Amino acid sequence: MRxxxxxxxxxxxxxxxxxASGEVTLDAEAARLLGLPAVPVTLTESAVRSRFHPVDWVEIQGVINLAVAEGTLAEARLRIMSDDGKVLRIVRSRSRQYLRGDDYEMTGTLQEVPEPQPGTAAAVHSRVTGDWRRSREAFLLDAGRALAEARSTSEVLRVAATLSMPGFSPDGLAVFGVEGDRLKIIGYHGYQDGDEGPFLHMSLDTEYPAAEVIRNGRAIYLPSPEDYQSRFPSTWPLAARFHRKSWAFLPLIVGGRTMGAWMAAFSYPVAFTPDERSVLTxxxxxxxxxxxxxxxxxxERELTTGLQRSMMPTVQPNIPGMTVAARYVPTGGGLQVGGDWYDMIPLPSGRIALVIGDVQGHDVRAAGLxxxxRIALRAYAAEGHHPDAVLSRASRFLAGLAEQWPDGESASAGDPRFAxxxxxxxxxxxxxxxIARAGHPDIATRMSDGTxxxxxxAGGLPLGIDPDSDYPTTRLALEPGELMMVCTDGLIETGGHDLETGWQRLRETVEKHSGDMESLADALVQAVHGPTSHHMTGPLADRREDDIALLLLRRNAPAGGCHPAEGKAPRPIRRTVLSVPQAAPEQVALVRQQLRxxxxxxxxxxxxxxAVLMISEMASNVLLHTDGDALIIAELVGARGARRLRVDVADASDELPHRRSPGEMASSGRGLVLMEMLAEAWGVDPRGEGKCIxxxxxxxxxxSGPDAGPESGPGPGGGELEGEEPAA
Incomplete structure (x- = not known):
């Protein structure tokens, strides 16, 4: 009999x-069960699909894919539909797959399942099965979302340990990886510390379920201790002491490569039905x-941390009389490294060089450049060069690098980089x-009164654009109690701000802050990007638009309340010292801006x-009638509403100015006249070398009283003074 x-x-x-051909061959009984004439027939997939309930067809696709992946039987319950859309009968399908290259052939059986009667156990089971499937779909959605949000291996393992699977949940989990030719335990749950000992450094050739899963990439289900013992007798004693009843070992496959295995162990028997295997898979x-x-x-985080530690030096906290704080915050995404940096360089003269800069870009090339x-700048500074010479050499160095990029690009054609x-x-x-500046934002200072x-x-072009660019030097003075801030534009021009509004936002933070330097550095970064640490990580990283480098330098105030140069006189609440080089008369405009x-x-x-008019006249007079630079000191003393402004302009010339009576068409000679008209006190003080107006x-x-300055008048001798005069 056949x-x-x-x-x-x-x-x-x-x-x-x-x-491969997309054809389904049915014998007479299978055709009858599908509602077709009871004769052998060969149909297309679409013709067979039309006989099944649409939901069941989707279900059987998943079951078949699972069986192909695991090399097991595919089993499913299917509803056969009549031509008028009603359920004709329910059948059970069982099949086995045979691989043929990238294609496969399935051979199986169909058998009718009696329709469960209302109130019977079968009907209850059918309802429970439907509820279980809905619970499974909800569980998988939640599990996928939770695993997608995990940011580290420990978080992934913690999420996996808390997954409550519908209808069954493992109470022992382990994740195995591969290290060379041996197993490696990445993490586990439901076991005591030390239980992993026998499984550490187990060879991949060992007859152990996890090792076999990694070797062949197929899942292994062990419904009972007897199944475990019969299939893996040599390693069964290692598992027996944990008193589990069922085990599932599944491959962890990414991009077609088996990277490890996942073990789910149960303290009660599990049959591992197709639905249960589908969930586990x-x-x-x-x-x-x-x-x-x-x-x-x-x-990436490890590489980022290494790059940051190698590129970001630690500032020296022991500079005599000064305090320093620094921050570096990379932009979000990628390796979180970029072209911003800061540095502190001890100089041969005993002074300290502070450097801050920004190479164009936020990628690995920017970080490399x-x-x-940074190394080149340290080398030039260590040779003892003046600030302008250090930047000139660095510009030529960067321009030379741009011409020698390994991909053949050049500074004139391709992707030029500047800094x-x-x-x-x-x-x-x-x-x-x-100070020498190459296209970078200026410095800011917080005066002793918090302003x-x-x-x-003065400044030149960014480094690397013009190898022959000059970088003039500006001399300022940081008074006791004052703080200097320098930063890259990522701290200023972010969140829709330009240079002006960005500085205003930072000004409010600086002037309101009353803590120490470290808390001020954090407050400045927080004002732009929210809470941070020295190296920001976490979800706020996605909000960052640009890298940030920040340096703060404070000149510590001396003990006592008197200004060292004034004895018992009131200490200035604001004081600024500027120099205007003879070769840079355009800096007079900066002096006017600074006074405002x-x-x-x-x-x-x-x-x-x-005040702006007079200081302009005085500074211009020095540049016009002497051969030296102008040194300018401006001080504010007193309480608000009753303050005194004192401006000193010193030069190295011994010749004193004198008053003239300029004619209507004269282009000079009005300087002292303006001071007599506008100043409430003025004078000229001769010094050992030069003078001070x-x-x-x-x-x-x-x-009046103790806060009053020197007597007002035309000068120490009264009357007219001979010599030079302020320019008109």
Whole structure:
């Protein structure tokens, strides 16, 4: 008797599905069960699909894919539909796959399942099965979301340990990886510390389920201890001591490569039905993807941390009389490294060089160029070069690198890179700052009364654009109790702000802050990007638009309340020292701007205009009639509303100015006349080398008493003074 006849006698049909040709062959009984004439027939996939309920067809696709992946039987319950859309009968399909290259052939049976009667156990089971499937779909959605949000291997393992699977949940989990030719335990749950000992460094050739899964990439299900013992007798004693009843070992596959295995152990028997295997397989796939992502992110973080530590030096906290704080915050995404940097360089003269800069771009190339440029700057500074010479050499160095990029690009054709830079030579004893600037934002200072001022300085082109560019030096002085801030534009121009509004936002933070330097550095970064640490990580990273480098330098105030140069006189609440080089008369405009910044809250705008006019006359006079530079000191003393402004302009010439009576068409000779008209006190003080011309303005009229300055008048000798005169 033929096999088909034997099966037909028990209402069981045979079918064969060839995935290569897309054809399904049915014997007579299988055709009858599908509602077709009871004769053998070969149909297309679409013709067979039309006989099944649409939901069941989707279900059987998943079951078949699972069986192909695991090399197991595919089993499913299917509803056969009549031509009028009603359920004709329910059949059970069981099949086995045979691989043929990339295609496969399925051969199986169909058998009718009696329709459950209402109120019977079968009906209850059918309802429970439907509820279980809905619970499974909800569980998989939640599990996928939770695993996708895990950012590290430990978080992935913690999420996997808390997954509550519908209808069954393992109470022992382990994730195995591969290290060379041995197993590696990545993590586990439901076991005591030390239980992993026998499984550490187990060879992949060992007859152990996890090792076999990694070798062949197929899942292994062990429903009972007897199954475990019979299939893996040599390693069964290792598992027996944990008293589990069922085990599932599933491959962790990413990109077609088996990266490890996942073990789920149960303290009660599990039959591992197709639905249960489908859930476990789906979780294993999500777990593999999550572990792969976490591994990549951890590698990137490790590389980022290494790059940051190698490129970002630690500032020296022991500069005599000064305090320093620094921050570096990379932009979000990628390796979180970029072209911003800061540095602190001890100089042969005993001074300290502070450097901050920004190489164009936020990628690995920018970070590489930054590292090379930083080393070059340290080398030039260590040779003892002046700030302008250090930047000139660095510009030529960067321009040379641009012409030798390994991909053949050049600075004139391709992807040229430039860098902005601010180089500051600091004298800790005097607070003198010699500043050279290459296209970088200016420095800002917080005065002793908390007011923040921008300090305009001369500058040149960014490094690497013009190898022959000059970088003039500006000399400023940091007074005791004052703080200097330098940063890259990522701290200023972000969140839709330009240079002006960005500085205003930072000004509010600086002026309101009353803590120490470290808390101020955090507050400045937090004002732009929210809470941060020295190296920001986490979800806020995605909000960052640009890298940030920040340096703060404070000249510590001396003990006691007196200004060292004034004995018992009141200490200036604001004081700025500027120099105007003989070869840079355009810096007179910076002097005027700086004085306006100093007087930003002065009560009388007309007095501010008068002060700006007089300081311009005095500085221009030095440049026009002497061969040296002009040294300018501006001080504010007193309480608001009753302050005194004193401006000193010193030069190295011994010749004193004298008053003239300029004609109507004269282009000079009005300087002293203006000072007599506008200043409430002024004079000329001869010094050992050179002289100092000064003037004073009072916020609420002339000051009397101990705060009053020197007597007003045309000079120490009275009457006319011979020599040079301020330029008109």
């Amino acid at each position: 096999t088909e006849d034997v099966l037909a006698s028990i209402a069981t049909g045979l079918w064969r599905w060839d995935s 789906t979780v294993a796939r999500m777990l593999a993807q999550a572990l792969s992502r976490a591994s990549v992110q951890e590698s 930054m590292g090379q440029l 902005t830079c601010l180089y500051i030579e600091v004298d800790p004893e005097t607070g003198t700052l010699d 923040m001022l921008l300090r305009p300085t 910044e100093l007087l930003h809250d002065w009560a009388d705008d007309e007095q501010i205009d008068s 000064w003037f004073e303005l009072y916020e609420s009229g002339p000051v």
